[in-house]
Amino acid sequence: MILPTSVLHIRIAEDGRKKFNLWIPILPLWLLVIAVMIVLAPLAIIAIIVLGKRGRLILAGPRLLALFWAMRGLQVRVEDGKDQVLIIID
C-alpha cells in the first residue's frame, strides 16, 4: 500500500547557517485532488467507454497521483562546502 506524501521539506543553509527552512504540508492538496477525481469519475467512465482503447490515457490521472505518492522518501541533498540544499518529500 502506498501512503500519500504528506510533507515537503526544503532547507537551504549558507556558511553552515540555516537560511531557509520550509515545511509545506501537501496532504490537504491530495484530499482536494481525490475529491475532484471522485466528482469527475462518472465522466471518466463514460469517456473510457466512448473512446475505447484511446480512453486508456484517462487512467494516467490516477497513475500520476500514484507517482506523486510514491515520491515518499525521496531525498536530494547538495552540499558545496558549508552551503547545503536539502529537499525531502515525506
Place this chain on the structure above:
Amino acid sequence: MLFGKKEQKTTGERQQILEMLASGKITVEEAEKLLSAIGEGSAGIGASKAVEPLKGIVQGKAKFLRVVVCEDDGEKVDIRIPMQLIRAGVKLGSLIPKGLQSKIDDSLHEKGMQFSLSDMKPETIEELIDGLSEFSIDVNDGGDKVRIFCE
C-alpha cells in the same frame, strides 16, 4: 565437557561470521567461503545450508536507490530515490501508446542507449528490482567519486 577447545573456537567463529552476514558487513558468498574455510563442511552441515536462513534477511528487497557524487572540491550530491517511484513510473509509462513508445525507443537508440521502453512492463519490474538489491557501482576518478547502490 561436551565440546573440545577446537570445536568451541569453531562455533564462536561461525557465530561471528553469521553475525557479520546478518549485519550486512559481508555478502552471502563471502560468508559461505569463510564458513568453508573454518571447516564447517567437515562438521556435517554445509556452508550453504548454514547461511540459507539468513539469505532472506540479507537479500531483503531494496527500498531505495542511492546516487552519491563526491567531487574533489568538496561538492557533494546525494540522491535517494524510493523504489516505489520506479514502480509507479513504469506503470505510468505502460500507458504510453505503442506508436509513441517506438518513437522514444528510436530516439534512445540514436543517442546510443540500447534500451527499449516497450520492454519495461509492470509485470517484469519486480524481477528487475529484486535484481537491483545487490547492485552497486563505484567509480573513482582521482578525487571524484560516484557511487550508485541500493539500500
